Amino acid sequence: MTALTHRLVPPPPTDRSAGVWAAAWERLRRDRLGIGALGVVAAFLLLIFASATGLVAGDWQLERGVPYAPPAFAGGQPGGPAEDGMRPARGVARQAVDIADVDPLAPRYAEWNSRAAKIVESRPPPAQALPLGADRWGRDVLAKAIKGTQISVFVGVFAALLATAIGTLLGAAAGYFRGHAGDLIEWVYNVFTAIPGILLVFSFAAVFGRGIGTVILILGLTGWTGSYRLVRAEYIKHAARDYVRAARAIGASQVSRIFVHIFPNISHVILVQLSLLVVAFIKAEVILSFLGLGVPIEMVSWGTMLGEAQNELITGKWWQLAAATIFMTVFVTAFSLLTDALRDALDPKLR
Amino acid sequence: MTSYLLRRLWQMIPTLAGVILLVFVLFRFFGGDPAEVLAGQIADAQQIAAIRAQLGLDQPWWIQLGLFVQQIVSFDFGQSWMTREPVSQIVATRLPATLTVMIPILVLEVLLALPLAMFVAYRRGTLTDRLVVAVCVFAMSISFLVYIIVGQYVFGFLLGWFPVQGWSDHWTTNLVRYAPLPVMLAVFVSLAPQTRLYRSFLLDETGQDYVRTARAKGLAEPAIMFRHVLRNAMIPILTNVAVQLPSIFVGSFLIEVFFSIPGLGREVFLAVNRSDYPVIQAATVYLALLTMVINLGADLLYKLVDPRVTLG
Numbered sequence: 001m002t003a004l005t006h007r008l009v010p011p012p013p014t015d016r017s018a019g020v021w022a023a024a025w026e027r028l029r030r031d032r033l034g035i036g037a038l039g040v041v042a043a044f045l046l047l048i049f050a051s052a053t054g055l056v057a058g059d060w061q062l063e064r065g066v067p068y069a070p071p072a073f074a075g076g077q078p079g080g081p082a083e084d085g086m087r088p089a090r091g092v093a094r095q096a097v098d099i100a101d102v103d104p105l106a107p108r109y110a111e112w113n114s115r116a117a118k119i120v121e122s123r124p125p126p127a128q129a130l131p132l133g134a135d136r137w138g139r140d141v142l143a144k145a146i147k148g149t150q151i152s153v154f155v156g157v158f159a160a161l162l163a164t165a166i167g168t169l170l171g172a173a174a175g176y177f178r179g180h181a182g183d184l185i186e187w188v189y190n191v192f193t194a195i196p197g198i199l200l201v202f203s204f205a206a207v208f209g210r211g212i213g214t215v216i217l218i219l220g221l222t223g224w225t226g227s228y229r230l231v232r233a234e235y236i237k238h239a240a241r242d243y244v245r246a247a248r249a250i251g252a253s254q255v256s257r258i259f260v261h262i263f264p265n266i267s268h269v270i271l272v273q274l275s276l277l278v279v280a281f282i283k284a285e286v287i288l289s290f291l292g293l294g295v296p297i298e299m300v301s302w303g304t305m306l307g308e309a310q311n312e313l314i315t316g317k318w319w320q321l322a323a324a325t326i327f328m329t330v331f332v333t334a335f336s337l338l339t340d341a342l343r344d345a346l347d348p349k350l351r
Numbered sequence: 352m353t354s355y356l357l358r359r360l361w362q363m364i365p366t367l368a369g370v371i372l373l374v375f376v377l378f379r380f381f382g383g384d385p386a387e388v389l390a391g392q393i394a395d396a397q398q399i400a401a402i403r404a405q406l407g408l409d410q411p412w413w414i415q416l417g418l419f420v421q422q423i424v425s426f427d428f429g430q431s432w433m434t435r436e437p438v439s440q441i442v443a444t445r446l447p448a449t450l451t452v453m454i455p456i457l458v459l460e461v462l463l464a465l466p467l468a469m470f471v472a473y474r475r476g477t478l479t480d481r482l483v484v485a486v487c488v489f490a491m492s493i494s495f496l497v498y499i500i501v502g503q504y505v506f507g508f509l510l511g512w513f514p515v516q517g518w519s520d521h522w523t524t525n526l527v528r529y530a531p532l533p534v535m536l537a538v539f540v541s542l543a544p545q546t547r548l549y550r551s552f553l554l555d556e557t558g559q560d561y562v563r564t565a566r567a568k569g570l571a572e573p574a575i576m577f578r579h580v581l582r583n584a585m586i587p588i589l590t591n592v593a594v595q596l597p598s599i600f601v602g603s604f605l606i607e608v609f610f611s612i613p614g615l616g617r618e619v620f621l622a623v624n625r626s627d628y629p630v631i632q633a634a635t636v637y638l639a640l641l642t643m644v645i646n647l648g649a650d651l652l653y654k655l656v657d658p659r660v661t662l663g
Contacts, residue, residue: 191369194639196597198604199619199631203374206623206631207382286494287605293623306496313504325497332492340488 020268020346027345034341040334044149051150060143060300065134066126068312071141071319133319135308144300145323149331151301155215155294156282162220163281164274167227174228175235176258192225201284205293215294219281227273234266268346275339279332286328302328359650363643370639374632375419379412385432385628419632428633431622438633441618448518449614451525452533452606453599459538460545461592467542468549473576475554483546490543499609502536516610533606545591552587556580585656593649597642 028034050056132142174185192200204218238244239262247261282302288294289303297304302324309321385406403409407418422428428438471483507515513532519525556562557580565575604616611617615634622630653660 187365187369190366191373194366194370194643195373195635196638196642198616199635199638202619202623203377203631203635206626206628207377283494287496290496291605291608291620302494303496306494306500310500313500314508321497321500325493328494329489329492333489336488336492 024268024342024345028341031341031344033337034345037334037337037341040330041338044153044331044334047146048150048153051146052154057143057146057150060139060147062140063126063138064140064143065130065138066128067134067136067138068317069126069128069130069134069138071133072131132323133317135320136312141320141323144305144320145302145327148300148302148305148324149327151212151295151299152282152285152289152303152328153331155212155219155285155301156278159216159219159223159281159285160274160277162216163223163277164227164270166220167224167229167273168231168270170224171228171231172235172258172263175232176239176254176262178236189225189228192222197222201288205288210293210296212295212299215285215288218288219284223277223281223284227270227277230269230273231266234269235262238262238265272339272343272346275335275342279335279339282328282332282335356647356651359647363647366643367640370636371420371423372416374635375416378628378632379415382626382628384408423636428629431630432625432627438629441630442615442633442637445613445615445618447522448525448612449607449616450599451522452530452537452612452614453603455526455530455534456537456541456603457592457595457599459534460541461588463538464542464545464549465588467546468553469576469581471546472550472553472557472580473572475557484550487543487547491547495540495605498540499536499605502532502539503609506532506535516612518610518612529610529612533603533610533612537603537606548591549584549588552584552591553580555587556583559583586653586660589649589652589656593645593652596645596649597638 028038047056051058126138130140130142132140132145135141135144170185170188174182174189195203200222201218204222205214208214208218235258244257244261247257252261285294285301286303286306289301290307292307294303295301305320305324309318309324312318313321385402385408400409407415410418426439430437431441434441467483471480474480503515506512514529517529519529561579561583562575565579570579604614604620606612607614607617608620619631619634621627622634
């Protein structure tokens with residue numbers, strides 16, 4: 001029922017006019033907010049690249065601090081976090097109570113201790129405070145947040161790419177080939193939109209299980225309908241245009257007309273839709289991971305961090321919640337602003 | 352009108368068939384073996400065979416599809432695999448809780464977002480307008496989860512204004528005691544996107560010629576806003592409300608999960624976690640049907656709101 005008021009009017013063709021993309025870049029450059037957002041997103045992408053290649057946060061699973069070590073700027077509460085006792089015993093068991101009289105193993109402790117002393121532990125002693133604090137196992141929250149950024153953005157981007165690819169292919173086919181093929185695709189579209197989004201995601205999640213690839217698959221397979229709607233409308237409009245008929249006249253094949261001639265003319269619509277989907281899917285991944293339907297346990301995303309943070313908050317451990325929230329909010333705000341700027345730059349008519 | 356209605360109802364059949372087919376294919380060919388889910392870990396081959404026979408899983412797939420259609424048409428999805436509760440009863444008993452939370456949310460959302468959007472649209476281009484839009488973009492970037500976690504902590508745990516979670520058997524107690532916090536948080540979260548959306552609907556109208564005409568003849572701005580712009584913007588606004596309507600039956604499952612509200616959304620979520628296929632299938636098929644009916648109702652409503660609309 002959405003009225004498609006989305007119309008593209010290409011700039012009047014002159015002999016030396018800049019291309020669509022060059023003109024868009026020119027407009028984007030003049031949008032200060034947009035350039036600022038682009039800078040933030042680029043910085044995040046650099047961070048993600050560094051994290052993916054293991055330059056930073058590769059050791060996020062290491063227990064670098066004491067459990068729930070507070071952030072460095074908030075100062076450590078002496079004695080507090082260290083006595084939490086939540087830390088699982090590793091290696092030589094800790095002696096809590098002196099039960100040497102009844103302990104049958106007591107005579108051997110000296111021997112074991114001397115043998116243990118020979119093993120040099122290369123791990124530095126756990127820190128009392130970390131830049132952004134530590135979680136329940138003493139893992140560095142900053143490293144977790146960086147790794148979580150990588151996973152969340154990765155899922156969002158690839159799910160958006162998948163959804164846009166499905167939507168574009170089906171939309172192009174349905175818009176270009178009307179008739180039975182188009183009707184069939186319209187039917188599939190109607191079926192997918194008839195089911196409320198949450199239930200569709202749940203149904204797919206119930207069947208496909210968990211995992212990072214699965215989340216991308218679920219979001220991509222359920223989220224393509226919006227792009228489809230837009231792309232189909234664009235193809236219907238363009239298929240009747242003179243330049244497509246001219247292409248046909250010079251003998252361009254159907255495939256060539258769809259992808260070589262029409263596609264570049266609507267690619268800006270797809271790009272804007274893609275960035276809208278990235279934001280939507282990042283939010284969706286966070287919720288799915290929080291519910292345990294998303295990334296697996298051995299990975300970290302903003303969603304799993306928020307999931308842990310829910311229980312921590314009650315005991316006053318606010319830093320993991322703050323870190324995940326700030327990272328996510330900054331990225332998503334910047335990306336949304338960039339999307340708005342991109343839309344304005346690519347489609348001046350919409351202003 | 353009647354012919355339009357009949358044609359629309361007729362067009363629903365292939366879509367509904369598609370929904371049934373999609374759900375069937377998804378769970379039959381991609382889901383795990385129901386017999387193994389049902390029998391648990393200590394099942395022997397005989398038990399599994401018995402369950403397969405009982406569910407009709409030993410039949411060829413087209414007979415299973417027939418059984419599935421039969422279940423849908425007769426409103427009898429059998430029992431939940433885990434709790435042995437009849438699925439129809441699950442839907443019937445969980446729905447009131449969902450509605451107790453979702454109806455206030457929907458009503459408050461429109462009642463708050465619309466005036467706010469009108470105010471912002473009225474002050475368009477000014478600092479207030481840009482500030483509100485900027486705040487909306489920022490507020491929308493924070494995950495829904497954060498609002499709920501922090502809201503529950505601050506208002507429920509720290510300040511103690513509301514119970515952190517809970518639900519009773521009586522709907523007035525629920526509405527007065529347990530619903531306010533989830534409703535408040537949900538409305539607060541949806542206020543930013545809704546305001547932004549309604550603002551754009553209203554601004555689409557304020558650019559129209561009739562607004563210029565109204566100004567030219569000296570009509571006061573509030574009169575233009577209420578008498579002309581608002582009435583014309585009703586169509587996209589109604590569409591938006593209609594789009595949201597089906598979701599009040601699923602509920603905001605997140606709200607229900609967080610506040611332990613025994614509603615339909617939480618039930619479906621729990622069913623996903625325990626691979627309780629009948630519950631998910633029933634919810635999906637019936638809510639899809641409901642969505643189609645509501646969309647049809649919304650289309651009919653346009654005609655009432657705007658006489659220019661012709662149903663074709």
